[in-house]
Amino acid sequence: MNTLQAQTQLIVRQRIRLMVNQYEVRGAQPDGSEGELYAFAQQKRMAFREEVTLYTDDTKREPVLGFKARQVIDLGATYDIVDAGGSPIGSFRKDFAKSLLRSTWHVEQPGLGTATGTERNMTVAILRRLVEAAWLPYHFDFLIDGQPAFSVEKKWGLRDRYVVNIQDPRLDRRLVTAMSIGLDALQER
Secondary structure, eight states: OHHHHTOSEEEEEEEOOSSEEEEEEEEEOTTSOEEEEEEEEEEETTOSSOEEEEESSTTOOSEEEEEEESSSSOTTOEEEEEETTSOEEEEEEEOTTGGGTSOEEEEEETTTEEEEEEESOHHHHHHHHHHOOTTSOOEEEEEETTEEEEEEEEOSSSSOEEEEEEOOTTSOHHHHHHHHHHHHHHTTO
């Protein structure tokens, strides 16, 4: 995970599976191509309480972190992010009221504060709500005290693929990784 913390760009790609959502988190090469695998994530579909576990790879033998909803059913649920040993490292939550027109999320890192991310393009945000087209791209910019912290950009395509750019070197990349996967896994809720 030490090399993960050095990354300024990550690529998150969803795998197509019938009963689960699966994701690969990779570093980006200088040319923008996918590099080293940092984590493999799996979310059960239609789970009673949302939970995602990230592992070192798709053998799922060694967990590295995870996130889980505090409440069973809540439109503005908070998701606690924990390391492999279960120790808390932060949280994220959707701002339900602000998300009616343009989705807004908050990521909290102890000692750093809250990064607030909002969909950049209002037109795309409204269009996504009207046509419910999961293939439409979107872009979230997360700010801490008005300064860029990180961004998550969903690329065009049938398979979900995200480019994550991290501007604030103080950010724990595990939190950024969890939020990036959370955007795909939880955005439509």
